[in-house]
Amino acid sequence: MENVYIAKLGKSVGLKGEIKIFLESDFPSQFKKNASFTTNKNTTLIVESFNEKRAVIKFFGINDIDAAKRLTNTEIYTTIEDTKDSCTLGDNQYFWFDIKECQVIENEIVLGVVSEIHRYPLSDYLEVQTSKELLDKDLPKTFLIPYNKEYILNVNINEKEIFVKDSYLILENS
Numbered sequence: 686m687e688n689v690y691i692a693k694l695g696k697s698v699g700l701k702g703e704i705k706i707f708l709e710s711d712f713p714s715q716f717k718k719n720a721s722f723t724t725n726k727n728t729t730l731i732v733e734s735f736n737e738k739r740a741v742i743k744f745f746g747i748n749d750i751d752a753a754k755r756l757t758n759t760e761i762y763t764t765i766e767d768t769k770d771s772c773t774l775g776d777n778q779y780f781w782f783d784i785k786e787c788q789v790i791e792n793e794i795v796l797g798v799v800s801e802i803h804r805y806p807l808s809d810y811l812e813v814q815t816s817k818e819l820l821d822k823d824l825p826k827t828f829l830i831p832y833n834k835e836y837i838l839n840v841n842i843n844e845k846e847i848f849v850k851d852s853y854l855i856l857e858n859s
Contacts, residue, residue: 687782688762690761691709691761692716693709693758693760694742694756694757695758697756699750700750702748702752704741704756705740708740710772714771714772715763715768716742717732717771718733719731719732722763723762732745779840781802784811787845789852790847791849791852792853796816796853797828798813800827802832803829808833811829811847812827814826815827836852836855
């Protein structure tokens with residue numbers, strides 16, 4: 686079962702075990718009471734309360750400042766199945782784990798495969814591993830495509846295909 690990274694815990698807040706949380710997910714609703722998460726330290730944390738506006742979370746069993754401090758820099762993970770169960774997507778929205786490994790296609794040419802997604806302040810970017818055929822033309826091994834309507838024409842998760850425009854030019858100039 687593959688885990689999905691969704692948050693990192695920061696400093697303790699107050700004296701009763703509350704902790705600052707830095708979300709890496711677009712779905713804060715996942716952090717509802719009694720939701721269970723795995724950590725990078727192979728422990729399970731269960732949400733007691735979550736204040737989205739303050740970005741502060743409290744877990745059952747973490748009741749004082751010392752226990753909270755021990756969780757600083759802990760990474761929080763959930764499963765793909767739990768993510769799909771607890772998060773509702775809108776039209777033309779996709780989970781990042783579904784976007785990864787999709788072929789990127791422009792004018793019937795496979796440019797490559799999405800290997801990673803980067804979140805920058807102004808836009809998200811797809812990191813594409815260039816196809817072997819294009820590598821043979823001495824093009825770069827990887828390149829970035831802005832994940833927006835100017836470049837992304839259509840996403841077909843079932844077929845693992847993303848149809849793009851003006852991205853071959855990005856590849857050539859990378």
